[in-house]
Every structure is written in C-alpha cells, then in structure tokens.
Amino acid sequence: MSFLSLTNIKKTFGPVQVVHDFNMVIEKGEFVSFLGPSGCGKTTVLRMIAGFETPSNGKIVINGTDQGTLKPNQRNIGMVFQAYALFPNMNVQDNVAFGLKVAGASKADIDARVKQMLGLIKLEHLADRFPYQLSGGQQQRVALARALAVKPQVLLLDEPLSALDAKIRISLREEIRQIQQQLGITTVFVTHDQEEALSISDRIVVMNAGRADQIGTPFEIYNTPATRFVASFVGTLNIIEGKVADPAAGAVTIGDQRISLKDSIAGMKGGDSISLALRPEAGSIAEGATGDTTLAGEVVSTSFLGSVIRTRLRVGGDVISFDMFNNPGVSPPVSGDNVTLRFAAKDLLVIRE
Amino acid sequence: MRKIWAWGALLFGILYFTLPLVGMTNFSLKMRRGEYSFDAYAKVFGDPRFQETFTYSVAQALFTIVFGILLVVPTAYWVRLKLPRLRPYIEFVTLLPLVIPAIVIVFGYIRLYNTSSWLPLTGSAFGTDILLMFGYATLALPYMYRAVDTGLRTIDVATLTEAAQSREPDGQRSWRGSSCRTRSSQCSPAPS
Amino acid sequence: MTASVTRLLGANGMSTAHTGASPPARRLPLHWLGILPFAVFVTLFLILPTMKIVVGAFQTPDGSFTLDNIQGLFTPSILAAYWISIKISIASALLGCLIGFAVSSAVVFGGLPKWIRGPLLTFSGVASNFAGVPLAFAFLATLGPVGILSVFLRSELGVDLRALGFNLLSFWGLTVTYLFFQIPLMILIITPALDGLKREWREAAEILGATGLQYWRMVAFPILLPSILGTLALLFANAFGAVATAIALTGSSLSIVPILLFAQIRGDVLGNPHLGYALAFGMIVVTGIANAIYIWLRARSERWLK
Numbered sequence: 001m002s003f004l005s006l007t008n009i010k011k012t013f014g015p016v017q018v019v020h021d022f023n024m025v026i027e028k029g030e031f032v033s034f035l036g037p038s039g040c041g042k043t044t045v046l047r048m049i050a051g052f053e054t055p056s057n058g059k060i061v062i063n064g065t066d067q068g069t070l071k072p073n074q075r076n077i078g079m080v081f082q083a084y085a086l087f088p089n090m091n092v093q094d095n096v097a098f099g100l101k102v103a104g105a106s107k108a109d110i111d112a113r114v115k116q117m118l119g120l121i122k123l124e125h126l127a128d129r130f131p132y133q134l135s136g137g138q139q140q141r142v143a144l145a146r147a148l149a150v151k152p153q154v155l156l157l158d159e160p161l162s163a164l165d166a167k168i169r170i171s172l173r174e175e176i177r178q179i180q181q182q183l184g185i186t187t188v189f190v191t192h193d194q195e196e197a198l199s200i201s202d203r204i205v206v207m208n209a210g211r212a213d214q215i216g217t218p219f220e221i222y223n224t225p226a227t228r229f230v231a232s233f234v235g236t237l238n239i240i241e242g243k244v245a246d247p248a249a250g251a252v253t254i255g256d257q258r259i260s261l262k263d264s265i266a267g268m269k270g271g272d273s274i275s276l277a278l279r280p281e282a283g284s285i286a287e288g289a290t291g292d293t294t295l296a297g298e299v300v301s302t303s304f305l306g307s308v309i310r311t312r313l314r315v316g317g318d319v320i321s322f323d324m325f326n327n328p329g330v331s332p333p334v335s336g337d338n339v340t341l342r343f344a345a346k347d348l349l350v351i352r353e
Numbered sequence: 354m355r356k357i358w359a360w361g362a363l364l365f366g367i368l369y370f371t372l373p374l375v376g377m378t379n380f381s382l383k384m385r386r387g388e389y390s391f392d393a394y395a396k397v398f399g400d401p402r403f404q405e406t407f408t409y410s411v412a413q414a415l416f417t418i419v420f421g422i423l424l425v426v427p428t429a430y431w432v433r434l435k436l437p438r439l440r441p442y443i444e445f446v447t448l449l450p451l452v453i454p455a456i457v458i459v460f461g462y463i464r465l466y467n468t469s470s471w472l473p474l475t476g477s478a479f480g481t482d483i484l485l486m487f488g489y490a491t492l493a494l495p496y497m498y499r500a501v502d503t504g505l506r507t508i509d510v511a512t513l514t515e516a517a518q519s520r521e522p523d524g525q526r527s528w529r530g531s532s533c534r535t536r537s538s539q540c541s542p543a544p545s
Numbered sequence: 546m547t548a549s550v551t552r553l554l555g556a557n558g559m560s561t562a563h564t565g566a567s568p569p570a571r572r573l574p575l576h577w578l579g580i581l582p583f584a585v586f587v588t589l590f591l592i593l594p595t596m597k598i599v600v601g602a603f604q605t606p607d608g609s610f611t612l613d614n615i616q617g618l619f620t621p622s623i624l625a626a627y628w629i630s631i632k633i634s635i636a637s638a639l640l641g642c643l644i645g646f647a648v649s650s651a652v653v654f655g656g657l658p659k660w661i662r663g664p665l666l667t668f669s670g671v672a673s674n675f676a677g678v679p680l681a682f683a684f685l686a687t688l689g690p691v692g693i694l695s696v697f698l699r700s701e702l703g704v705d706l707r708a709l710g711f712n713l714l715s716f717w718g719l720t721v722t723y724l725f726f727q728i729p730l731m732i733l734i735i736t737p738a739l740d741g742l743k744r745e746w747r748e749a750a751e752i753l754g755a756t757g758l759q760y761w762r763m764v765a766f767p768i769l770l771p772s773i774l775g776t777l778a779l780l781f782a783n784a785f786g787a788v789a790t791a792i793a794l795t796g797s798s799l800s801i802v803p804i805l806l807f808a809q810i811r812g813d814v815l816g817n818p819h820l821g822y823a824l825a826f827g828m829i830v831v832t833g834i835a836n837a838i839y840i841w842l843r844a845r846s847e848r849w850l851k
C-alpha cells in the first residue's frame with residue numbers, strides 16, 4: 001500500500017527546470033534515499049514534500065491526503081537539516097519540546113515525551129545544555145529527537161551527516177537507521193554519499209539532472225545499474241571501450257583481445273564502439289582465481305589499502321582498477337608486471353545510455 | 354500578504370525620510386516671492402564667508418580622519434598582536450563616547466583646557482582647531498575602533514605577521530600588508 | 546580628582562603588567578609602549594574631562610567636598626528638564642527601534658527587490674549622522690507652521706496640525722525630529738542581525754507546526770533581543786545627548802538638560818558654576834543607568850550565547 005506518492009512532479013525556477021517528471025511511491029515504514037550529485041534536484045524534491053517549495057506540476061499524497069495546498073506547518077512532517085538548525089536560544093529540552101509546545105500539549109505530556117525522545121538518542125544527561133555546548137553529532141541527534149517528538153507521518157533527512165567528521169558520520173547513520181526501524185517511520189533521506197545510501201536504505205533513487213535514473217534496492221542499484229550515470233556514480237566502475245566483432249555470438253574485441261559477452265548485443269553492427277563495465281571486485285589477478293573470461297594486462301600501479309590491495313591495470317587502451325584481499329603470504333604485484341585478469345563474463349555489463 | 358506589509362513599511366520609511374528633504378529643498382528654491390529660483394544657492398555659494406567655513410569644515414573632517422586612522426589602526430593592530438588580553442578594556446574605553454553625552458565631554462574640555470589651565474587649548478585659534486579635531490576623533494572612536502578591529506579580525510593579523518616575519522624579520526612588510534587590507538574597513542566618517 | 550585618575554591609570558598599568566607577566570619581564574616596557582599614544586589621547590580627551598566633571602560635581606568653587614551641587618539638581622525646573630529629556634529619549638528610542646525594525650525586516654524578509662537594500666543602508670549611514678541645524682531646518686520646512694506638509698494638510702485635507710495641538714517645539718515635535726536619525730541608526734545596526742537569522746531556523750519551526758507568529762515569539766525575537774536591547778540603549782544615549790538639533794529647533798524655548806548645560810557653557814545661567822558640573826554628572830548618571838539596565842537585561846537574555 002502506498003503511503004507517500006509523488007506523481008508527475010515538475011519544478012521550474014524561472015527558466016530552469018530543476019525537476020523533470022518525478023514519479024515515486026514509498027511504502028509505510030520504508031527508508032528511501034535520494035542519491036545524486038549536488039544540483040541534481042534531490043533536495044528540491046525533499047523540500048516539495050515538506051512544503052517549502054510548491055511543485056510547478058504534479059501531486060504529492062501522504063497517507064491518502066493530497067498535500068497540494070497544505071503549508072509546511074499543517075503537514076505533520078519531521079525534518080532534520082544539514083546545518084544544525086537547532087534553536088540557539090533554547091536548551092536541548094526546549095528544542096525537543098518545541099513542536100509539542102506550539103501544538104499546545106500539556107506540560108506533563110511534553111515532559112514525558114521529551115524524556116522518551118532523549119532516551120531514544122541517549123542524551124538524557126545533556127537536557128540542560130545549549131546547542132553551542134554540544135558537538136556536531138550531538139546536535140544532529142537532538143535535531144532528530146526534535147523532529148520525531150511530534151510523531152510525524154514522514155521523516156525527512158536533508159544531508160544530515162555531511163557536516164560531521166567521518167567516524168561520527170558512520171556511527172550516527174547506523175543510529176538513525178536503528179531508530180527508524182524501531183519506530184517504523186517512513187523516511188526520505190537525501191545524500192550525495194553513495195556509501196551512506198547503500199548502507200542504510202531499503203530503496204535508493206539515483207537522481208541525475210532533475211530525473212530519477214533508477215529506483216531500486218541498494219543491491220539492484222549496485223549490481224545492475226540502469227544507466228551509465230548510475231553505474232559510475234554508485235561505487236567505482238571500470239569502463240572498458242571495445243568494438244563489436246560478432247553481434248550474433250556476443251563477441252567483442254578489446255585492443256587485440258577477443259572475448260564473449262553474456263549480455264545480448266544483438267542489434268549492434270560489427271565494428272560499432274561499445275562500452276563495457278566491470279566492478280573492481282568482480283575480477284582478480286590472483287593465482288588460482290576463477291572465471292570463464294581472461295584479459296591480459298600490464299600493472300600500472302598498486303595501492304595498499306590495508307585489508308584490500310587495489311591494482312591499476314592497462315587493458316587495451318584503458319586503465320582499470322581491481323581489488324583483491326591482502327594475503328600476507330603473497331607480495332603484491334609491482335608496476336610493469338604482466339598479469340592475467342580473470343572474471344565471469346556475466347559480470348561484464350554493456351553500458352547503454 | 355507579507356509583501357503588502359513590507360511595501361507599506363518601506364513606503365512609510367521613504368515618505369518619512371524624503372518629506373523633510375523635499376521641504377528643505379522647496380524652501381531653498383523660494384527666495385523670490387511666488388516663484389522658484391536658485392537665487393539662494395547663488396547667494397550662498399557666492400558668499401566668501403560660506404566658502405571659508407565650508408573649506409574649514411572639509412579640512413577639519415579630513416584632519417580628523419587622518420588623525421583617527423593614525424591613532425586607531427596601530428593601536429588595534431598592536432593590541433591584537435601583542436596585548437590581546439587588554440582588548441576588552443580597550444574596547445570598553447572606546448565605547449565610552451557612546452555612553453557619555455558629547456555635550457558633557459565638551460563641557461569637560463572647556464573646563465579642563467581653558468585659558469588659565471596647564472594646557473590652554475581654547476586660548477588660540479590653532480589650539481581650538483586642535484581641540485575640535487580631538488573632540489571629533491573622540492566621538493568617532495567607537496565606530497572607528499570597531500570597524501578597524503573587525504577588519505583586523507577577518508584578516509587574521511597574527512598569522513599574516515608571522516608569515517611576513519619569516520621573510521622580513523622586522524615585521525615591516527606585514528604592517529604594510531595589513532594596513533592595505535584595513536583601508537577598506539575604514540569607512541566611518543568624521544561627525545561634522 | 547588626581548587620586549581617582551591615578552587609581553584609574555594604576556589599574557590600567559596593572560592590567561598591562563598582568564598581560565606582560567608571561568613573556569620575559571625585560572620585554573614588558575616595549576609592549577606597553579605600543580598603546581602609549583592611544584592611552585595618552587584617551588586619558589587627556591576622554592577620561593580626564595569626564596573625571597573633571599564627576600569630581601567637580603562634588604566640589605565647591607574653592608575645592609572642598611560638598612553635596613550641595615547634587616542637591617541643587619533637585620529643584621523643580623531642573624528636575625523637569627531631566628524628566629522631559631528622559632521622556633523624549635525613551636520615546637524616540639522606542640519608536641526608532643520599532644520603525645527601524647519594521648523597515649529593516651521589510652527589506653530582509655518582505656520579498657522586496659534586492660536592489661533596495663544597498664541604497665537603504667547607504668542612506669541610513671548618511672541620515673544617522675544628519676543632525677543639528679540642517680535637520681532642524683528640514684523639519685521646520687516640513688512640519689513648521691508654513692512647512693509643506695502642514696500647508697498641504699491644511700489646504701488640501703482641511704487638517705490643521707496646529708489646531709490639533711501639534712507643535713514642532715514640543716515633546717512630540719522633538720521626538721519626531723530625533724526619529725530622523727534614530728530610525729536609520731536602528732536600521733544600520735539591526736539589518737546585520739536580521740541577516741544572521743538562519744533560514745533553517747524558520748523552516749525548522751514551520752515544519753514542527755509553528756505559525757509565523759510563534760516562530761517570531763519563540764525563536765527569532767529571543768535571538769534578536771540582545772541586539773535590540775543594545776540598540777535601545779544606544780538610541781537612548783544618542784537622543785539624550787543630542788544638543789545641536791534641540792537648540793537649532795527650539796532655541797531655548799524648551800528646557801531640556803542638554804540645552805540647559807549648553808546655556809551654562811555659554812555663560813553662567815545657573816548662578817553657580819559648579820551646578821553645571823552636577824548637571825553634566827547627572828547626564829552621565831542617567832545614561833549610565835540606561836546602560837546598566839541594558840547590561841542586566843542582556844545578561845538575562847543571552848545565557849545561550851557563547
């Protein structure tokens with residue numbers, strides 16, 4: 001059953017169309033991420049759900065109610081902003097209580113709810129602090145508690161982690177996901193960080209230039225990207241340029257090497273250029289690696305990343321990278337080595353625009 | 354709705370501020386009975402006494418600005434660089450002219466620097482000019498010091514000075530550099 | 546007098562010594578020299594003149610201590626002068642704050658065209674220094690008996706300001722005139738403060754269900770309060786000390802303290818030269834109290850500031 005639906009949403013600012021025909025249906029309790037580079041329209045869509053922007057066209061329905069003419073303060077939505085938007089003149093307690101206070105809740109109800117919320121974010125001991133006395137991570141947790149205190153139908157998170165440092169970012173995103181699942185609240189999360197989106201979402205919308213390129217689970221988005229943009233934006237992707245040799249047999253040449261594809265390339269002509277994509281973890285140059293396809297290449301460089309060793313290879317005209325687990329018994333290849341890259345033909349994707 | 358209210362507020366402001374100026378201009382053009390003319394202006398600009406007082410005012414203003422800059426900029430620089438703990442006290446002192454009414458300070462000058470005192474500034478025309486300039490500088494102190502100090506804060510004097518001293522040991526260069534940058538924050542006019 | 550000045554200078558010197566305590570003691574004099582010109586200037590032309598007045602208020606002409614001068618202030622005519630000065634200052638400060646705030650927030654939040662802002666701030670910078678004879682003349686030419694607005698209202702709308710009891714040389718006349726520099730001063734100070742209100746605060750309040758009014762009452766106004774209080778105190782002192790405009794406008798027909806003091810400076814109108822000191826001292830006390838109230842209110846209103 002759809003809980004939050006966006007139908008034919010368009011938005012233009014003056015002559016610029018920032019959102020083109022956006023369609024999406026979100027289930028109750030789902031955690032959906034809008035992922036894309038800055039300026040792709042993801043924040044604009046979020047702000048339209050919140051009511052800060054009005055769609056130029058289309059309809060937003062939450063729980064059966066058309067949000068068309070509703071003002072932000074009539075929508076019962078919780079929102080966490082990128083820059084900690086805590087009210088600086090109120091302590092933690094009053095910040096969390098704000099939404100309940102303006103709704104006219106009784107003091108006893110407010111106190112009980114605030115206590116419960118501070119328990120949820122584990123900051124009961126900081127109830128009397130002012131925002132300037134809190135770290136960035138603490139401020140965002142208070143902002144989350146403030147948004148959740150009013151029991152919103154939908155929770156919107158506008159890049160809430162991007163101003164924090166790396167360690168806090170990871171622990172807080174896990175905390176957000178855990179709280180979201182605990183409360184079962186429908187959540188839309190906007191981010192430009194693909195790792196963040198992959199790690200906590202039920203579904204991801206990859207946005208590019210005002211359009212949703214692909215909507216799917218993190219597994220689908222990563223493993224079967226629908227467009228070249230999705231493939232390159234999510235994860236690291238090696239693009240290998242080749243030429244079609246025999247469309248019927250699925251054969252292509254990369255430089256002077258000939259391989260067969262599992263993806264169908266029927267309909268292309270011999271001699272056509274073709275772009276192929278391979279994830280860094282899909283191939284291996286290690287001894288005893290398995291795979292039905294091989295490509296010869298020359299090592300350009302290796303970087304030791306701890307548990308993983310990333311090797312850059314020249315194959316045909318392109319330089320592509322591959323990861324393999326560190327094996328203390330085997331020293332990594334050095335630049336200039338000639339190696340054989342082994343992978344499964346089904347992992348080599350044909351990129352169509 | 355919000356826009357109507359905003360335009361209303363702005364319109365009120367514009368009316369309030371232009372009407373007296375219009376009224377004044379209107380009067381100044383009515384020297385001849387019943388018709389508009391520039392007679393009043395011609396008369397004023399032709400009057401040597403006006404030219405004299407006008408030049409005097411301009412000169413006073415210029416001297417005040419120069420004196421104020423020479424007094425405030427090195428002090429603010431020095432306090433930021435070497436005596437940061439004095440900053441609150443200096444700031445407090447520079448804000449005093451906002452608290453003590455100007456007429457009171459002037460009254461103090463007249464009693465303190467009259468002809469029979471140890472520094473009889475009011476005794477000669479030159480002395481009076483100097484006293485007037487000092488008076489203006491005092492009144493401008495809150496604005497000047499704050500403007501310069503804010504300017505210095507944004508350019509991070511300490512770092513710049515260290516950077517410059519690593520090449521020129523006497524710190525002269527940083528002084529030149531930061532005074533250039535501070536120039537733009539020197540906008541306070543002399544109250545004349 | 547010298548005792549207190551020495552004490553003041555001593556305190557100054559002590560804090561310098563304190564600052565210089567951490568680096569080697571030998572470098573101390575050099576550091577101190579850097580602010581010497583400033584210290585000398587401020588002592589001679591700000592602190593000494595003020596001390597002279599404070600001390601003089603408690604001295605007889607031959608130099609001995611007395612409270613007679615202060616007592617002399619408590620005569621009906623001088624008290625009345627203080628009272629009307631304070632009333633005009635409070636009225637023009639409050640109205641200046643209110644109107645300046647309205648104009649400034651109209652420009653910052655009202656969705657007016659962006660280009661209005663620059664000219665408004667430039668104009669405010671000029672107008673806040675517009676005082677004295679030109680200002681008085683401008684208002685006489687507008688609201689005086691034959692001023693353009695008075696004439697227009699009388700001939701076109703049949704409203705006779707004078708018959709309604711309005712007189713430029715009165716409490717309201719002076720207040721309206723003072724507003725000409727009070728409003729721009731408020732605009733100059735409050736506009737940056739309004740800019741400092743983050744859009745996210747408004748949006749966070751809104752999405753939490755607050756109305757525009759609730760946002761202003763519970764978030765924006767408390768955040769702005771320290772700036773507003775500071776401006777009020779400044780506007781009060783500004784109006785309280787405004788002498789040139791008052792004299793140019795009213796001559797000596799309105800007895801307010803700055804005019805009284807000015808008259809005392811020109812010639813001894815009070816019959817006792819040291820009563821002038823007391824009069825000036827009283828002005829310092831009034832603005833001092835205004836600032837003390839401000840500091841007290843501010844301390845209460847900005848617990849949340851760093």
